[in-house]
Amino acid sequence: MNSDIDVSETLDVRGENCPMPVVKTKQAVDDIAEGETLEVLATDPGSMSDIGGWAESTADVELVDQQETAEGGETIFRHFVARVA
Amino acid sequence: MxxxxxxxxxxxxxxxxxxxxxxxxxxxxxxxxxxxxxxxKKMVIIATKGTLDMAYPPLILASTAAAFGYDVTVFHTFWGLEILHEDHSSDLQLSAVGNPNMPMPNAIAALPGMDAMTTRMMRKRIADNDVATVEELIQMSLDTGVDLQACQMTIDLLDYDEDDFYDGVTTGVGAASAFQEMVEADIQLLV
Known part of the structure; x- marks a missing residue:
């Protein structure tokens, strides 16, 4: 929210665990247009390596950034995934 | 020169x-x-187990591989059919007997009601840890294009009907079609 990244959609998978964050990220990325960026909010610490690894090995997708923020005593993992083709 | x-x-x-x-x-x-x-790329999983703990690995891997762009088939046979059975999938059991990881001796684990108790404890942990239910994973697998197949021979053997399974489950398939898919696959797993 306090980020400079231009986000077109936000996927909220807070409270969901493996494999849902990465599977739902894939579905949401399919729904955005080329050049757009998806923001993913997660509470699953595993989402950092899962979404990072998924983006790395998936064509047409680029991991723009991953952030870890504390909000109201809860750690939020924020992922920014761009569709590049 | x-x-x-x-x-x-x-x-x-x-x-x-x-x-x-x-x-x-x-x-x-x-x-x-x-x-x-x-x-x-293609992955084929043969799912043969129908206990609560063994329902997870094939479904989690299948939906994950689909997210990675893989063409995925899960061929369910023998007790693996229970995972796809619409009435049974939400009621899969976990046995305390013969599992050395359980904090109780087999003699106690074999007492009446212990399986039910172990299953209840596991379900509570699944819910407490935000882990998806088996039904949610089946739905997600189908939504992401995973081909969930129910082995015809074991449908007949266990006296099930094709209508007993979730909509979208492939029936009328056997070992030959599973084998053919495995031949073409990059990853083949037996669970």
Whole structure:
């Protein structure tokens, strides 16, 4: 929210665990247009390596950034995934 | 010095033959690369177990591989059919007997009601840890294009009906079709 990244959609998978964050990220990325960026909010610490690894090995997708923020005593993992083709 | 001159100025017929062979092979390689690039990678899982804990690995891997762009088939046979059974999938059990990881001796684990208690504890942990239910994972697998197959021979063997399974489950398939898919797959797993 306090980020400079231009986000077109936000996927909220807070409270969901493996494999849902990465599977739902894939579905949401399919729904955005080329050049757009998806923001993913997660509470699953595993989402950092899962979404990072998924983006790395998936064509047409680029991991723009991953952030870890504390909000109201809860750690939020924020992922920014761009569709590049 | 005189040898250098000979090799540089007179390409023998052999060289010409090799050059054309190299061209041929390069064309073949390009064709193979095209082929590989066009087909999505493929994973086949054979799911044979129907306990609560063993329902998770095939479904989690299947939906994950689908997210990675894989073409995924899960062939459910024997007790693996329970995972796809609409009435049974939400009621899969976990046995405390024969599992050395359980914090109780087998003699106690075998007492009446212990399986039910173990299953209840596991379900509570699943819910407390935000882990998806088996039904949610089945739905997600189907939504992401995973082909969930129910082995016809074991449907008959266990006296099930094709309508007992979730909508979208493939029936009428057997070992031969599963084997064919495994032959073409990049990853084959037996769970």
């Amino acid at each position: 005189s040898t250098d001159d000979t090799t540089a100025s007179e390409p023998t017929p052999d060289v010409a033959r090799l050059e054309s062979r190299v061209e041929e092979l390069e064309a073949e390689l390009a064709a193979v690369k095209d082929d590989v690039g066009d087909d999505p």
